[in-house]
Amino acid sequence: MTFGEQPAYLRVAGDLRKKIVDGSLPPHTRLPSQARIREEYGVSDTVALEARKVLMAEGLVEGRSGSGTYVRERPVPRRIARSGFRPPSGATPFRQEQADGDVRGTWESRSEQAVASRAVAERLAIRPGERVMCTRYLFREAGEPMMLSTSWEPLAVTGRTPVMLPEEGPLGGMGVVERMAAIDVVVDNVTEEVGARPGLAEELHALGGVPGHVVLVIQRTYYASGRPVETADVVVPADRYRVAYHLPVK
Amino acid sequence: MTFGEQPAYLRVAGDLRKKIVDGSLPPHTRLPSQARIREEYGVSDTVALEARKVLMAEGLVEGRSGSGTYVRERPVPRRIARSGFRPPSGATPFRQEQADGDVRGTWESRSEQAVASRAVAERLAIRPGERVMCTRYLFREAGEPMMLSTSWEPLAVTGRTPVMLPEEGPLGGMGVVERMAAIDVVVDNVTEEVGARPGLAEELHALGGVPGHVVLVIQRTYYASGRPVETADVVVPADRYRVAYHLPVK
DNA sequence: TCGAATTTGTGCGTATGTATC
DNA sequence: GGATACATACGCACAAATTCG
Numbered sequence: 001m002t003f004g005e006q007p008a009y010l011r012v013a014g015d016l017r018k019k020i021v022d023g024s025l026p027p028h029t030r031l032p033s034q035a036r037i038r039e040e041y042g043v044s045d046t047v048a049l050e051a052r053k054v055l056m057a058e059g060l061v062e063g064r065s066g067s068g069t070y071v072r073e074r075p076v077p078r079r080i081a082r083s084g085f086r087p088p089s090g091a092t093p094f095r096q097e098q099a100d101g102d103v104r105g106t107w108e109s110r111s112e113q114a115v116a117s118r119a120v121a122e123r124l125a126i127r128p129g130e131r132v133m134c135t136r137y138l139f140r141e142a143g144e145p146m147m148l149s150t151s152w153e154p155l156a157v158t159g160r161t162p163v164m165l166p167e168e169g170p171l172g173g174m175g176v177v178e179r180m181a182a183i184d185v186v187v188d189n190v191t192e193e194v195g196a197r198p199g200l201a202e203e204l205h206a207l208g209g210v211p212g213h214v215v216l217v218i219q220r221t222y223y224a225s226g227r228p229v230e231t232a233d234v235v236v237p238a239d240r241y242r243v244a245y246h247l248p249v250k
Numbered sequence: 251m252t253f254g255e256q257p258a259y260l261r262v263a264g265d266l267r268k269k270i271v272d273g274s275l276p277p278h279t280r281l282p283s284q285a286r287i288r289e290e291y292g293v294s295d296t297v298a299l300e301a302r303k304v305l306m307a308e309g310l311v312e313g314r315s316g317s318g319t320y321v322r323e324r325p326v327p328r329r330i331a332r333s334g335f336r337p338p339s340g341a342t343p344f345r346q347e348q349a350d351g352d353v354r355g356t357w358e359s360r361s362e363q364a365v366a367s368r369a370v371a372e373r374l375a376i377r378p379g380e381r382v383m384c385t386r387y388l389f390r391e392a393g394e395p396m397m398l399s400t401s402w403e404p405l406a407v408t409g410r411t412p413v414m415l416p417e418e419g420p421l422g423g424m425g426v427v428e429r430m431a432a433i434d435v436v437v438d439n440v441t442e443e444v445g446a447r448p449g450l451a452e453e454l455h456a457l458g459g460v461p462g463h464v465v466l467v468i469q470r471t472y473y474a475s476g477r478p479v480e481t482a483d484v485v486v487p488a489d490r491y492r493v494a495y496h497l498p499v500k
Numbered sequence: 501t502c503g504a505a506t507t508t509g510t511g512c513g514t515a516t517g518t519a520t521c
Numbered sequence: 522g523g524a525t526a527c528a529t530a531c532g533c534a535c536a537a538a539t540t541c542g
Contacts, residue, residue, distance in 0.1 A: 007528080007529060007530090008529080008530075009529080009530085010451055010452075013451060014451075014452075017450070033506075033507055033508085034507070034508075035506085035507080043530085043531095044530060044531045044532070045531075045532070045533080046529085046530055046531060046532080047529085047530065047531085049508090049509085050529085050530090052508090053461075054451050054461055057307065057448060057461040057462035058448045058449070058450055058451065058461070058462075059447065059448045063507090063508060063509080064507090064508075064538085064539080065507075065508045065509060065537065065538050065539075066506080066507055066508060066509095066537065066538030066539035066540080067506090067507070067508080067538075067539050067540075068506090068507065068508080068539090069507090069508080077445055079443065082495070082497075177499055187499050188498065188499055189496065189497070189498060189499060190496075190497050190498075190499050191494065191495065191496045191497075192494070192495045192496075192497070193329065193492045193493065193494045193495075194444045194466070194492060194493045194494075194495075195327055195466070195488060195491075195492040195493075196446030196464050196465075196466050196488040197464060197488060197489070198464065214446050214447060214448065214464050215446075216444070216445070216446050219492075222499070238445060238446040238447060239447070241445075242443045242444060242445040242469075243443065243444045243445075244441065244442070244443045244444075245332075245441065245442045245443075245444075245495055245497075246439065246440075246441045247332075247439070247440050247441075247442070247495075247497070248438065248439060248440075249427055249437050249438055249439060249440050249472070257509085257510060257511085258510080258511075259510080259511085283525080283526055283527085284526070284527070285525090285526080293511090293512095294511065294512045294513070295512080295513070295514085296510085296511055296512060296513080297510090297511065297512085299527090299528085300510085300511085302527090313526090313527060313528080314519085314520080314526090314527075315518065315519045315520075315526075315527045315528065316518070316519030316520035316521075316525075316526055316527060316528095317519075317520050317521075317525090317526070317527080318520090318525090318526065318527080319526085319527080
């Protein structure tokens with residue numbers, strides 16, 4: 001409160017945060033109550049409350065009315081290895097990545113024809129209103145929902161071919177690259193743009209999360225000779241997964 | 251405040267939010283001041299303050315001390331092109347990426363020697379307690395803070411060389427690859443793991459955000475012949491930036 | 501089963517500091 | 522300098538949920 005210092009509530013929040021991250025306040029333990037914080041730090045009710053709010057906004061703790069404020073479990077995020085991920089030559093530290101690299105499991109999907117929205121049209125380099133095949137996926141890992149995906153393919157590419165529906169025909173369930181190869185479309189490039197935001201209610205419901213949780217959003221587009229042939233939005237809960245890339249330098 | 255209703259501050263925040271999203275309070279306009287909110291909605295100072303805080307946490311408005319609370323411009327996320335990003339052959343849709351691809355600007359940094367924590371040691375494949383050079387960066391784009399970065403380099407690699415301090419010597423401010431090349435360390439691989447979480451109070455303070463905002467965290471590690479030579483945590487606000495990768499397929 | 505104590509969450513009034521105009 | 526507005530801080534009150542004897 002004196003000149004040059006940071007606000008009292010940030011100082012208190014910082015001290016509590018330190019105790020959380022260094023393990024002296026492990027998950028599931030209760031934070032000091034507002035009254036105790038007030039006493040221990042010699043601050044007012046407001047400051048103690050504001051400090052708790054900071055930690056709640058950071059997702060480190062969760063308040064349970066009538067009971068207390070508890071340190072949240074922080075699951076160790078798993079890696080989702082993306083295209084381009086390959087272990088470098090003779091690398092020892094990569095055994096682990098290889099082990100959990102291939103996140104595969106079961107999935108459900110539903111396809112339907114649709115017309116391209118402005119955003120999708122731009123990503124596929126087609127005109128808005130052109131027909132596309134839209135497929136929604138829910139991926140599960142060990143039974144647990146882990147990833148949502150919505151993909152769009154121009155019917156100008158796959159229409160009237162055996163691979164028009166991603167989940168049917170002899171190549172049903174195969175990846176985009178294999179399916180496109182079957183109709184002589186050689187996929188040679190992919191771009192991925194990774195962003196993040198608070199998850200939408202429906203997304204978190206499908207993924208088994210609680211409102212307010214953060215999700216990673218990957219906008220992926222496959223190209224064949226510079227022409228987009230598929231684009232997708234992939235949504236994964238950020239508290240459980242990270243997206244891993246491995247690239248050569250130069 | 252009566253039974254069954256939602257909290258007053260949420261009601262006020264909801265009404266103001268409606269006016270913002272439907273455009274009757276366009277970007278750059280000033281919200282009613284705390285005092286005016288108090289009068290117009292017939293609530294107390296605290297409720298008016300709390301309502302503004304909700305909108306600030308949602309990133310819809312930003313408070314300027316002494317001036318007012320202003321509706322923020324809808325941030326269109328910019329792309330941060332990562333290593334490996336190259337326009338594919340003859341691609342038209344990539345001109346734009348190239349244009350805003352190189353996000354460069356000014357930066358500040360501060361280096362200090364430290365000992366490797368368990369987490370850093372694991373990423374650098376060294377033993378906890380070994381000495382490392384730790385450098386913190388704040389990058390600005392057009393004067394605005396846009397990215398935080400903390401990097402660690404084993405002193406076993408750079409110690410007693412001209413590039414020990416990233417910001418000094420003839421190669422001060424150059425990239426890791428160039429600096430390492432100067433001491434005959436050929437960086438040939440990089441891994442990046444992208445995650446996301448609510449930003450910490452200090453991070454968001456430095457980045458001009460507000461508690462509760464989401465940040466993208468990139469854990470980057472450079473390798474030379476399979477051996478880690480630098481690792482860094484890069485933090486960017488997720489409402490303003492996305493991370494872009496471009497990869498060959500197969 | 502009941503009730504008391506504790507704790508969070510919300511709300512009110514006020515005071516002070518400080519940045520902006 | 523003065524007026525305005527946000528930001529921080531103090532102290533208090535009460536409702537709702539939980540805990541525990």
